[in-house]
Amino acid sequence: xxxxxxxxxxxxxxxxxxxxxxxxxxxxxxxxxxxxxxxxxxxxxxxxxxxxxxxxxxxxxxxxxxxxxxxxxxxxxxxxxxxxxxxxxxxxxxxxxxxxxxxxxxxxxxxxxxxxxxxxxxxxxxxxxxxxxxxxxxxxxxxxxxxxxx
Numbered sequence: 001x002x003x004x005x006x007x008x009x010x011x012x013x014x015x016x017x018x019x020x021x022x023x024x025x026x027x028x029x030x031x032x033x034x035x036x037x038x039x040x041x042x043x044x045x046x047x048x049x050x051x052x053x054x055x056x057x058x059x060x061x062x063x064x065x066x067x068x069x070x071x072x073x074x075x076x077x078x079x080x081x082x083x084x085x086x087x088x089x090x091x092x093x094x095x096x097x098x099x100x101x102x103x104x105x106x107x108x109x110x111x112x113x114x115x116x117x118x119x120x121x122x123x124x125x126x127x128x129x130x131x132x133x134x135x136x137x138x139x140x141x142x143x144x145x146x147x148x149x150x
Contacts (some may be wrong), residue, residue, distance in 0.1 A: 068118060069111040076107035 031050060039044040072090040085104050086092055088111065092104060 065115045065118065069115050072111040072114040073107045075109040079105060 021044075034046050035043055070088040077085055084096070085100050085107075088108075092101060096104070103104045
């Protein structure tokens with residue numbers, strides 16, 4: 001089924017705003033953790049590495065999730081058994097038969113659901129890793145304040 005242009009404000013926008021809020025709550029503490037974990041003389045390198053890793057991670061994630069979506073789309077269409085259906089990411093031609101359009105939409109939905117599930121599982125895995133590896137002991141703030149006063 002089509003979501004329609006008017007459902008953007010109720011179906012898409014709140015979720016995108018929530019994701020943006022979540023990113024804002026994660027990125028700043030992550031950058032702070034990276035910068036406070038190194039000596040003052042190494043903050044430039046730490047900042048550069050942090051930025052490079054985050055950019056490369058984003059590129060890898062887009063490539064991996066795009067590949068997953070294309071693979072699920074093709075599998076849902078039985079690897080091209082339904083001729084006349086455009087490939088993943090290609091626009092539907094005008095006059096596409098209703099049954100082929102329905103199959104295309106179902107395959108797109110399956111691909112989107114697979115990507116959403118994969119990202120949710122990766123988030124869960126990340127939370128488990130953080131839960132089991134972060135010690136919970138407080139670090140001195142600002143870092144090294146005891147040594148600078150003596």
